[in-house]
Amino acid sequence: MTPAVGVVVMAYGTPARPEDIEGYYTHIRRGRPPEPEQLADLTRRYQALGGTSSLARRTADQVAAIAAALEERAPGRFAVALGQKHAAPFVEDGAAALAEQGVGDVVGLVLAPHFSGFSVGVYQGRLAEAVAGHGGRHAGIESWADEPAWLDFTATAVTDALADLPEATKVLFTAHSLPERVLVEDPYPRLLADSARAVARRAGLAPWAGWGLAWQSAGRTPEPWRGPDILQVLRDLADTGRADGVLVCPQGFVTDHLEVGYDLDIEARGVADEVGLAFARTRTVDADPAVMGALADRVVATADAAFGP
Ligand SMILES: CC1=C(CCC(=O)O)c2cc3nc(cc4[nH]c(cc5[nH]c(cc1n2)c(C)c5CCC(=O)O)c(CCC(=O)O)c4C)C(CCC(=O)O)=C3C
Ligand SMILES: [Fe+2]
DSSP: OOOSEEEEEEEOOOOSSGGGHHHHHHHHTTTOOOOHHHHHHHHHHHHHTTSSOTHHHHHHHHHHHHHHHHHHHSTTTEEEEEEESSSSSBHHHHHHHHHHTTOOEEEEEESSSSOOTTTHHHHHHHHHHHHHHTTOEEEEOOOOTTOHHHHHHHHHHHHHHHTTSOSSEEEEEEEEOOBHHHHTTOSHHHHHHHHHHHHHHHHTOOTTTSEEEEEEOOOSSSSOBOSOBHHHHHHHHHHHTOOSEEEEEOTTOSSOSHHHHTIIIIIIHHHHHHHTOEEEEOOOOTTOHHHHHHHHHHHHHHHHHHHOO
């Protein structure tokens, strides 16, 4: 029997091999190849992680966990496909794979908790267009950053990491920066502040003295990106003399990849070492069963509401 509902689980994508970095970077830049220095810099960052990122494997594990959770909840009802933003299989490939199986109704789920028109909105827009092209119906999950299972996971990750850090440690919740231009009337900053506050409350952190917000991985372009940048926040924090350590919680990301493994574990840790702050960052969700199960529940609820139970 044909499954009634398709699910495209969407993620950023990463180059499969070092030779693929240039094509990947060109895709991110909407078809404009990077300057040689830009390509060299990105290649160097991937090399620091061993040549490529573990994102592809980690994404595959997450997709498998969500598919298994859906199968458990509703045997045979859902067909699950992966669709990536900047690497094959692309979002459009995921939609095509479901259409080939004869599945018309499609739920879109992005493996990033907080909605921005510039990130999640782009994934869902591409999926909606592809599904419509196959004559199907699309229902997108916009933001799941209020998901209790995810807030609990993150709070526990914070509490666990704090156990090994000095008493006077500040928790900094980070997410990928975006250009100021795209954040006019965008819910992304508010959603990030809301989830940070909810996690801080669950973890029992002191308001503001014990935690704060910062941005990371801003693009190297002339236009202004949202700040303050984590590297500057670390320097400023050290200057106050009121903290002995810092715990970075990359709440905007669900797994370890370049922006976590390089921008935080190498770059931010390097600055913390330089200014004399103890440093750690929280573990990411990866295929945590409780969180993947909660995402499966969201998919079921979205499918029921949009297409009928
Ligand atoms: C909001 C957001 C997320 C989180 C939400 C989501 O997950 O969708 C995210 C995640 C990721 N970004 C990633 C990689 C890159 N992003 C780049 C560039 C850019 N990211 C942007 C935004 C975001 N990015 C933006 C506005 C740009 C500027 C170019 C443009 O206007 O689009 C560049 C170019 C070079 C550089 O700037 O470093 C790379 C290599 C990887 C994969 C890492 C790996 O391979 O392990 C992941 C998970
Ligand atoms: Fe990115």
